[in-house]
Amino acid sequence: MSWTDQRIDQLKNLWEKGLTASQIADELGGVSRNAVIGKAHRLGLKSRPSPVKANEPEKKAAPKKAAPVKPAAVAAAKPRTAPSAPAPRAADPAPASGEAAPERAASAMPRIVSIGPGGFMRQGPGDQQAPIPPAPPRRLVPAKPSPEMADKTSLLDLNERVCRWPLGHPGEADFHFCGEPVNPGFPYCVEHCGRAYQAQLPRGVRRPPPPMPFGGPRVR
DNA sequence: CCCTGATTCGC
DNA sequence: GCGAATCAGG
Numbered sequence: 512m513s514w515t516d517q518r519i520d521q522l523k524n525l526w527e528k529g530l531t532a533s534q535i536a537d538e539l540g541g542v543s544r545n546a547v548i549g550k551a552h553r554l555g556l557k558s559r560p561s562p563v564k565a566n567e568p569e570k571k572a573a574p575k576k577a578a579p580v581k582p583a584a585v586a587a588a589k590p591r592t593a594p595s596a597p598a599p600r601a602a603d604p605a606p607a608s609g610e611a612a613p614e615r616a617a618s619a620m621p622r623i624v625s626i627g628p629g630g631f632m633r634q635g636p637g638d639q640q641a642p643i644p645p646a647p648p649r650r651l652v653p654a655k656p657s658p659e660m661a662d663k664t665s666l667l668d669l670n671e672r673v674c675r676w677p678l679g680h681p682g683e684a685d686f687h688f689c690g691e692p693v694n695p696g697f698p699y700c701v702e703h704c705g706r707a708y709q710a711q712l713p714r715g716v717r718r719p720p721p722p723m724p725f726g727g728p729r730v731r
Numbered sequence: 732c733c734c735t736g737a738t739t740c741g742c
Numbered sequence: 743g744c745g746a747a748t749c750a751g752g
Contacts, residue, residue: 514744531735546745548736553743559736 512541514550522547525682526556538682664690674700676707 512518518539525535532547539547551557664687669675674689675698691700699707 533735543745544736545747549738549745550743552737557737 512539519550519554522550523554523556526551526559528682529559530682538680659685660687663687674698674703676700676703 514522521539522535525538526547530538532544532551536542536544536547542550663685664673666688668690669688672693674691674693676689677686678689679686689700689703691702693699694701694704697704697708
């Protein structure tokens with residue numbers, strides 16, 4: 512594989528998005544993690560929180576072939592300064608204090624609930640039928656970043672009523688979701704339910720596998 | 732062991 | 743320029 516403009520672009524994007532070199536290599540396909548890192552450095556993309564870089568630069572790395580003579584322990588006191596806690600990841604703005612939405616104060620907070628992964632509300636046994644959050648008058652809709660995405664269903668557009676079947680690959684510009692009305696009770700539309708849920712047939716009678724989601728298998 | 736990124740260096 | 747090998751921290 513060679514570094515086409517396209518692939519370089521993808522590398523830049525994913526790298527700046529904070530994906531790990533492995534993930535990027537995986538995504539690009541045909542390259543190793545090392546290749547990604549090497550390329551990233553050559554592109555000048557360097558410097559992301561590295562696990563092994565707290566100390567000041569000093570000649571170390573014994574070359575693989577040149578005289579691996581290892582000098583005895585250096586008498587000079589090593590800085591015993593404990594490496595300060597690794598810089599936190601992307602600083603998420605902690606909303607903790609202060610008013611958030613100026614338009615409407617929290618209309619109702621009947622009880623404290625926690626939000627699980629994916630945004631589902633956890634309910635305790637006693638909380639069974641917390642009143643469904645009164646649908647706030649949704650007049651504001653997040654703007655689409657680009658005209659091309661205007662009619663696509665983005666992550667933000669997902670709700671209980673639209674098909675969550677992914678089209679394209681996460682991280683790519685045109686990644687979106689099916690968005691058709693769901694098969695009631697399922698996360699997908701009827702068509703994609705057919706793809707997602709398949710009866711287990713007896714061995715030997717299995718049909719050839721249907722096309723994979725995500726636009727098909729990647730070459731790796 | 733697994734993971735991570737950084738660096739070196741033969742090609 | 744490329745990337746495997748290597749290093750080193752978590």
